[in-house]
Amino acid sequence: MDMKPERIAFLGLGAMGRTLARTLLEAGREVTVWNRTPGKAGDLVARGAREASDPGEAIDAGDLTVACLLDDASVRETLAPVLRELSGGPLVNLTSGSVRQARELARWLDGHGVRFLAGGILAVPQTVGTEAASVLYSGPRDLFDRVAPVLSPVGRPHWVGEDPGFASLYDMAALSGMYGMSAGADHAVALVHAEGGDVEAFKRDVLRPWMERMLPIIAGEADVSVSVPEEYNAAMQATGLENMISTSEEAGVPAELSGHLRASLWRMRRAIAAG
Ligand SMILES: NC(=O)c1ccc[n+]([C@@H]2O[C@H](COP(=O)([O-])OP(=O)(O)OC[C@H]3O[C@@H](n4cnc5c(N)ncnc54)[C@H](OP(=O)(O)O)[C@@H]3O)[C@@H](O)[C@H]2O)c1
Structure with missing residues (x-):
């Protein structure tokens, strides 16, 4: 994995996604954002983000893809058409879901050659980027070690095990x-x-x-x-x-x-x- 850590593709600009993306931008990361409904990236673009017109374009512009969508179904719906673009590059999913959903998502992505880290955000938008925020991650330890410094501005990274279901758990x-x-x-x-x-x-x-x-x-x-x-x-x-x-x-x-x-x-x- 040849990762230039500062280039992040960010999928999902809801209340949490927008805050995470803004915090990463403020920390000097290069961020390309995509959201299903256009028009939500205005303030982020003003702060230096690039806006992609579809998920594939965002993924191509990043070395690390982060998804923060509503639920497991929205993650699968968004990623299914872009698995080829994702393959090889790491994906971090910060969308909440059940343990089984995280394990099945990991198997599905693994079958398409996507290196995957599951995440769980222990924060609310108001605390993102502060001492009060932490983010749980599970999946391959080596992937966590490379990704954690990139995403640490949003909240203290905490790896909880290889099992991709453990971050949700x-x-x-x-x-x-x-x-x-x-x-x-x-x-x-x-x-x-x-x-x-x-x-x-x-x-x-x-x-x-x-x-x-x-x-x-x-x-x-x-x-x-x-x-x-x-x-x-x-x-x-x-x-x-x-x-x-x-x-x-x-x-x-x-x-x-x-x-x-x-x-x-x-x-x-x-x-x-x-x-
Ligand atoms: N907010 C919090 O306090 C908080 C705290 C911890 C964890 N989280 C987790 O973070 C995740 C995002 O939360 P949020 O507060 O940002 O939620 P939100 O404000 O409701 O935003 C949901 C996001 O998901 C997108 N979306 C929904 N259905 C989609 C679909 N079928 N395909 C593609 N995109 C879809 C929405 O896009 P549109 O704009 O097009 O609708 C929007 O970007 C959730 O899993 C949540 O549990 C949130």
Whole structure:
């Protein structure tokens, strides 16, 4: 692979794609962009990007192709007509999808001689290019080593394994952890609101400092089994969870919002039953 790292073909100028492309341009990369619907490249062209009229033209102008499209179907639809142009040159897919989709995409591309790195963006457009952004990659390590410095301006590159499904796996799992925390915080605030508490003071003085102190423990003790760590008193924890669920029911908070409490109670009861 003879790669001049600064020449990037960028496919997809949605909210995320546009931000990634702009960040790469600002970092001095040479970027040729393409988007299905024309007219979205104006500000990027003003910053020095070239706009291609079709994906093949963009790919031909780059030594590395990056796709950031809506979903797996849009990636396949976009790439199917240009597999010949892609062959040999590396492709990085920063489009979110499932683990199976990433593995099947890797097999499909491999069958056409395309070297492929799967990606998962742990950022939102507002944090791209900042310390808060990281990008998960999986696929051949040597490819990651060559591509990571090129794409590092968008977010800290983090290789998570050879399996092309692992970037999606870690991405989806990390998001699952985040949504769990966010569901817990929403539930907490709904409780305080329903019972007439001062929501802003609760968030600022109680919830946030409490969650910050608990975060390392929560992440460190997350467990694949239904058992609980030995030092836990499962019966006491189960009673505590029952109290939280009662408080939620008394406050009239919808049961869907307390799903995380019911899941934890289920886990504690399984641990008690298992002795
Ligand atoms: N936004 C975020 O906060 C965020 C965070 C992490 C990861 N991501 C991931 O990044 C990817 C892009 O997100 P986004 O926020 O940029 O989404 P978006 O704003 O909805 O943009 C979607 C992009 O996909 C293109 N597209 C859709 N269907 C297509 C098709 N059939 N063929 C070709 N192009 C097609 C759209 O082109 P048109 O302009 O022609 O419609 C547009 O460029 C997604 O997989 C998303 O999950 C986003």
